[in-house]
Amino acid sequence: MSSASTYEDYLRHSDEVAGWVEPGFFKTLLQVEDMVRAHGVTGSVAEIGVHCGKFLLAMALASGDRPAVVAVDNFENGPEIRASLERHVARFYDPDRVTIVESDSMQLSSADLLAKLPSRAKYFSVDGYHRAEFVINDLMVAQDVICDGGVVIVDDYLSPLVGVTEGVTRFLLQNAHQKIAPFAYGENKLLMTTIIKRRAYFNHFRKLHPKLVSKIGGYLCAGINPDDKWFKTGWTSSAS
Numbered sequence: 001m002s003s004a005s006t007y008e009d010y011l012r013h014s015d016e017v018a019g020w021v022e023p024g025f026f027k028t029l030l031q032v033e034d035m036v037r038a039h040g041v042t043g044s045v046a047e048i049g050v051h052c053g054k055f056l057l058a059m060a061l062a063s064g065d066r067p068a069v070v071a072v073d074n075f076e077n078g079p080e081i082r083a084s085l086e087r088h089v090a091r092f093y094d095p096d097r098v099t100i101v102e103s104d105s106m107q108l109s110s111a112d113l114l115a116k117l118p119s120r121a122k123y124f125s126v127d128g129y130h131r132a133e134f135v136i137n138d139l140m141v142a143q144d145v146i147c148d149g150g151v152v153i154v155d156d157y158l159s160p161l162v163g164v165t166e167g168v169t170r171f172l173l174q175n176a177h178q179k180i181a182p183f184a185y186g187e188n189k190l191l192m193t194t195i196i197k198r199r200a201y202f203n204h205f206r207k208l209h210p211k212l213v214s215k216i217g218g219y220l221c222a223g224i225n226p227d228d229k230w231f232k233t234g235w236t237s238s239a240s
């Protein structure tokens with residue numbers, strides 16, 4: 001396969017890329033893409049914690065306009081993971097459009113990442129070290145790198161890896177510099193956007209599943225999949 005894969009091509013082969021993405025989220029990502037495109041949002045793609053690139057490639061290919069990509073990982077699982085990422089980027093995307101940054105995310109600033117991108121990020125996935133301090137750091141970087149109406153996608157919120165839930169909660173409740181807030185949750189990922197678009201994006205997803213609503217860190221959030229195995233109690237149909 002050439003470096004000109006479509007999203008559909010990629011989905012047919014995504015099982016060949018090691019990593020962690022709930023299968024249902026691939027469809028959700030297209031719903032996110034339709035929504036942000038309708039709001040005129042364009043930009044680059046970034047991820048902290050790329051592993052072999054499974055979700056990174058999905059974000060890049062769902063975008064359709066061949067965005068520039070920055071991929072951050074400390075490759076704590078060995079150089080073969082980076083080699084695998086490079087192979088998948090060459091197979092499904094375009095090495096010239098992907099900058100791999102081998103670093104601990106704690107050592108990176110938003111300025112470092114912005115310097116590697118031609119534009120602010122439309123999508124920024126936070127999936128690095130799952131300890132609360134790292135999650136808070138990575139969210140601070142993400143909120144400075146995304147564009148207005150860009151989407152920050154946080155993996156493992158509400159999963160048994162409680163550091164992510166703790167990190168997100170502390171970020172939302174104790175952060176005077178907060179620029180992003182959640183609007184939807186499901187399939188092991190929390191979706192956040194800049195404050196100005198939050199309500200519009202929440203309303204968009206709420207229309208898809210009107211009965212799935214809950215509050216996360218004080219913000220109304222829409223559920224994205226009623227059959228989601230990650231779905232937890234506390235989601236109601238009564239919030240307005």
Ligand SMILES: C[S@@+](CC[C@H](N)C(=O)[O-])C[C@H]1O[C@@H](n2cnc3c(N)ncnc32)[C@H](O)[C@@H]1O
Pocket residue numbers: 018019020021048049050051052053054055056072073074075076077103104105106127128129130134
């Ligand atoms: C759960 S995996 C990411 C999965 C990936 N997003 C996917 O699509 O399958 C977590 C990744 O975060 C990386 N990581 C862990 N701690 C990190 C840190 N402090 N800075 C950068 N990357 C880190 C690991 O090397 C690993 O590749």
